[in-house]
Amino acid sequence: MRAAARIRVERRHGRDEVVDRTAEPPFAVRRCGDRIMLAATAASPVGGDELELDVVIGSEATASIGSIGAMLVWPAPTPAVSSMTTTVAVGAGGRLVLAPEPTITVRGSNHRATTRVDLAEEATCELVEEYSLGRSGEAPGTIETSLRVERGGRALFHHDELLGALAEAGSTSVGVGTARHVTTALIVGEVAGDAATSVEAGGMAARLPVDDDAVVLLGVGIDRPTVRRLIDALRSTVAPPVRYG
Template identity: 50%
Template sequence: MKAQGSMVVAGGDGTRKSTLRSAHSEPPFSIRQCGERILVAASAAAPVGGDELSLNIAVLAGARADIGTVAATLALPGPTGAPSAMSMQCTIGMDAHLDWIGEPTVSVVGSDHTITTVVDLDETATCRVVEEVSLGRSGEPSGRLQLVLRVRRAGRPLVHHAEEFGPNVAGAGSVVSTGGARHLLSEVLVGVDASESRVSMSPTCRAAWLPVAADAVVILAVGADRPSVRSAVADLRRGPV
């Protein structure tokens, strides 16, 4: 299956901080404004091996877009063993802001999935982009999963981060990868006080705050489960004690 979704977000009308000006969605995408947020729901099972999906988001000048997904996404194997792919392209205009906070993608055993996220910011735009993945369902190993994240500001690279996971990937389960952790989170913040790098360590989770510019940070966290990862990230965001 090949499918596309797209949306254009404009400034608020006095009652909302952002308004969905236009949207186009082919199954499995379903795009709706729900109060202050814009949500992407799945109207069909996807991605399945062989699927090629793409989502394009344009946030116009001055708008503040709060966008997310309704539920977790299962990356499923297909009958032929073909890989699947999901790409998201975000363009953020002058003085605009994007919050993208998606629910986790679960890499199901036997799947081979690639997620590519590209964010293009105007010189004065800001963003918060959060992506989470779970490596396998409960009691199962994961499939193969590739993650690619690129953030550019005024055409210049700010972040380019790529990772690959799966039981057959070199170094899987070692300290150079996830160290056996099953839940991962990456977050990019642009328009914040980056301060200095710092880490959060516990028996169930490891997280790092990594400045990439004076006003931009990458947060990376791996842990046993989603609650422990989110708790560690919340500690990092509060700053040193």
């Protein structure tokens, strides 16, 4: 199955207006108060599915996008790989908060998640990607992630990772050890502050400045609450915690 969704927000007459929210099943797009929410209308992606999300935030516009529930990645009878490709463009003076619920790799699944973000010079954003490696008590599937953010045509951040079953099997990926939850948060538009780390039983996180006004927060741990707590503690010295979901 191939399916796509598109969200476009423009600043018109002093208001942020959703001028396009086209969606094909299994996607649905809803306006919920001051947020735009993605919902799933069917179990997807299954191995072989190709899903695409295109987000455009116009100049001076602001949008907060989340999801109603986690995305479960399901295996197929064949070894086919499923994919989710997210493409984002934010115009000058625009701001985007993109923080969906986690992607969960069901045992036996094989998934590729690719996010490409193009920021204008004066655009800002908060991007959160979360991956849960298997359901509770379940071995993980495999997920290959790629997040690249450019500002004004120049690379600001690029990170690729292989997580889950293939990484555990001895791939060239560094991997995350026994961690079951992985979070990457990129904040652009706030004073980055200094590099820092935080470690507690069951998890660890790091704050990595990538520019004067851009910082990456990376966290791994035994579960989502542990990782979120570590990420929020490091983030609190930069800006208020992001609104997940």
